[in-house]
Amino acid sequence: MSANNTQFSIAIHLMAGLGYGVRSDITSTDLASSVNACPSFVRRILSKLSKAGLVRTMRGKSGTCQLARPADDITLLDIYEAVDAPKVFAVHAYPAQSLCPVSCGFKPMIDHVLEKAQISFEETLTETTLADVITEIKKGT
Amino acid sequence: MSANNTQFSIAIHLMAGLGYGVRSDITSTDLASSVNACPSFVRRILSKLSKAGLVRTMRGKSGTCQLARPADDITLLDIYEAVDAPKVFAVHAYPAQSLCPVSCGFKPMIDHVLEKAQISFEETLTETTLADVITEIKKGT
DNA sequence: ACATATTGTTACCCTAAAAGAAACAATATC
DNA sequence: GATATTGTTTCTTTTAGGGTAACAATATGT
Numbered sequence: 556m557s558a559n560n561t562q563f564s565i566a567i568h569l570m571a572g573l574g575y576g577v578r579s580d581i582t583s584t585d586l587a588s589s590v591n592a593c594p595s596f597v598r599r600i601l602s603k604l605s606k607a608g609l610v611r612t613m614r615g616k617s618g619t620c621q622l623a624r625p626a627d628d629i630t631l632l633d634i635y636e637a638v639d640a641p642k643v644f645a646v647h648a649y650p651a652q653s654l655c656p657v658s659c660g661f662k663p664m665i666d667h668v669l670e671k672a673q674i675s676f677e678e679t680l681t682e683t684t685l686a687d688v689i690t691e692i693k694k695g696t
Numbered sequence: 697m698s699a700n701n702t703q704f705s706i707a708i709h710l711m712a713g714l715g716y717g718v719r720s721d722i723t724s725t726d727l728a729s730s731v732n733a734c735p736s737f738v739r740r741i742l743s744k745l746s747k748a749g750l751v752r753t754m755r756g757k758s759g760t761c762q763l764a765r766p767a768d769d770i771t772l773l774d775i776y777e778a779v780d781a782p783k784v785f786a787v788h789a790y791p792a793q794s795l796c797p798v799s800c801g802f803k804p805m806i807d808h809v810l811e812k813a814q815i816s817f818e819e820t821l822t823e824t825t826l827a828d829v830i831t832e833i834k835k836g837t
Numbered sequence: 838a839c840a841t842a843t844t845g846t847t848a849c850c851c852t853a854a855a856a857g858a859a860a861c862a863a864t865a866t867c
Numbered sequence: 868g869a870t871a872t873t874g875t876t877t878c879t880t881t882t883a884g885g886g887t888a889a890c891a892a893t894a895t896g897t
Contacts, residue, residue, distance in 0.1 A: 559782065559786035559854090559855075559882090559883075560785075560786060560854080560855065560856095561786045561787065561788035561789075561855085561856085562855090562856095563785050564785065564786065564787045564788045564806055565788050567806065567809075568788070568798065568799075568802055568806075571798050571802065571805075572796075572798045575797070575798050577797075582871090582872070582873090583872080583873070584872090588793060588796075589793055589796045589798055589799045590788070590790060590799070591790035591791055591792075591793060591799070592788070592790060592856080592857085593856080593857050593858060593859095594858095595856095595857075595858065595859075595860095595875095596855095596856060596857065596858085598873065598874065598875090599856095599874085599875085601873080601874095602873080602874060602875080605873090605874090612872095612873060612874090613864095613865075613872080613873080614863070614864045614865055614871095614872060614873045614874080615863090615864045615865020615866055615870095615871070615872055615873080616864090616865060616866040616867065616869095616870055616871045616872060617865080617866060617867085617871070617872075618864085618865070618866090618871070618872040618873055619872085620873090631809065640785065641700060641854095643784040643785070643817060644700075644701070644702075644704050644705065644781060644784075645700035645701065645702045645705065646702065646705045647702035647705045647706050647709070647731070647733070649731060649732035649733060650732055651732075652729060652730055652732060655713075655729075655730045656716070656718075656833070656834075657709065657712050657713045657716050657730055657833060658709075658730045658731070658732070660832075660833035660834065660835075660836040661709055661712065661833060663832075663836045664712075664829060664832040664833050664836060665705055665708065665709075667832065668708075668772065668824060668829070671820055671824075672817055672820045672821065675816050675817060675819070675820040676784055676813055676816060676817045676820075678816070679812055679813045679816040679817075680813065682812075683809060683812075688805060688809070691801075691804075691805045691808065692797070692798060692801035692802060692805050693797075693801065694801075695801040695804045695805055700854085700883095700884080701883085701884070701885095702884085702885085703884090703885095723842090723843070723844085724843080724844070725843090733885085733886085734885085734886055734887060734888095736846095736886075736887065736888075736889095737885065737886065737887085739844065739845065739846090740845085740846085740885095742844080742845090743844080743845060743846080746844090746845090753843095753844060753845090754843080754844080754893095754894075755842095755843060755844045755845075755892070755893045755894055756841095756842070756843055756844080756892090756893045756894020756895055757840095757841060757842040757843060757893090757894060757895035757896065758842075758843075758894080758895060758896085759842070759843040759844055759893085759894070759895090760843085760844095761844090
């Protein structure tokens, strides 16, 4: 859709699909049709989730995907880290002008600010579990 | 550099340059050389800061830029809002599959999650003023 | 009045990241 | 051994961000 990374959002969708509970034999194609994205792309994200230990996948005929842990033991931060999503804001990376004190002192300062903001963002993510997400989806529909 | 938006980071740099205090007759070209970006791009960001009332600019010969308010009365959130930086994470925008409850209930849920994370991120930004930023730059150099 | 130096805005191009898509390898089931 | 799945690679397409230049708008100074 855009040049913005939506993998975190999609990953939450996938996890919610797996944890929703209607069926237990869900394939990447099923998930792809729920997300409305191409199966290949979904499998790429699913593979990350699998490597992070959030999802158990089974290859071969009648292969399926399942949550590796109970939904209330998975936070949004777990998912965020699994897909290796980009930071909340990017820092420009121009070479510092050695004559300019602002240019020289900028990098350490902005890194510090970014880190603080990032941590605060991630803390919010730990406050919501996949179980919460699923509950809210069921409520909203 | 990347497909990520660095205008927020650059805007902080510009504001710090204006508030640093070495000179009061700073032009967009001066700022551009400090940031190491092209003047035109800097002016585009500067223009946003001006429209947001954070910077006073003067056109014409010997035109300059100045902070419109004291640095301790400007927070990072002011700057963030001025440049209209992107949200902390993007939500995928595929059409919902009407047959799938997860697909249908997903949007309101993720919007809620995003809003919470966004607010928490922005609160962190209010905790740091431009004066803090400048102090830290001076300390670091 | 006119030349000049600045900000403000627009338009266009280039690049890099994200996503779509297809092909194929690896693997398990029947 | 046929088949259906996940896993991985590769290529293409799309899109947003940024680089750049040109010019409009505006104020200063001579």
